[in-house]
Amino acid sequence: MNLDYYKLEICANSVASCVEAQKGGAYRVELCAAIPEGGTTPSYGEIALARELLHIKLQVIIRPRGGDFLYSPIEHKAMLKDIEIARKLGADGIVIGCLTPKGDVDTLRTRELTDAAEGLSITFHRAFDMTRNAHDSLEQIISLGCKRVLTSGQQPKAEQGIPLLKELVRQAGNRIVVMPGSGINETNIEKIATETGAQEFHISARSPYKSRMEYRNPAVSMGGANIRIDEYEQLLTDAEKVKKTLEKLTALNRK
Secondary structure, three states: OOOOOOEEEEEEOOHHHHHHHHHHOOOEEEEOEOHHHOOEOOOHHHHHHHHHHOOOEEEEEOOOOOOOOOOOHHHHHHHHHHHHHHHHOOOOEEEEOOEOOOOOEOHHHHHHHHHHOOOOEEEEOHHHHHOOOHHHHHHHHHHOOOOEEEEOOOOOOOOOOHHHHHHHHHHHOOOOEEEEEOOOOOOOHHHHHHHHOOOEEEEOOEEEEEOOOOOOOOOOOOOOOOOOOOOOEEEEEOHHHHHHHHHHHHHHHHO
16 A cells, blocks of 8 residues: 555544554554543543554644633643653654634744644644634744644535635645645545645544443433533544545555
């Protein structure tokens, strides 16, 4: 399988998903916790075990909470500590993003994070999709030394964001990798790759797995009334879905 041109990154919500991503042939994983909140920093144990089990690239998201990307001084200090831990545990890179109240890239805060992560591969995550000017924000992210930016083209799904993604790929040139993500799978990755010119893609490739719990108390939920998830089902990366998506990219390589 020749994937010299295209690379597939898996958004992994657990060590189990990391292992499945590797089994499926992924180039890299982004390890996250709290996927329903858009992803937050995983635990020490998750990072350590993922590094122990993986021979592919391991990126770790550095995000102290869900919600917006305007962080307090305390949250910023926590992110600096998390970068230190990720480095010590052998992560290949980190995934970050900070914004100002006006919807611009917070270059001061982000610079402090990139300085702390010197030597690691740095991705600016989908905080980019919440900025008020995508083209200006891309230039700022390039100036901060980030290696790639993860974006849906400022739309809910990457397929909807194809027009802007195409513009961003052209604007970026060889200065930074524009990596489409959100809603990408084996059914649309060929279209997105062909129409945007992107070379790296971010997918989850998850399938549901039912809990083995036999006794279940229907009166109690651990997540609270505002969290709508099936607590007796896990969504985990599926190696077969990863393989099928890679096969689509391999077909493009041969054209």
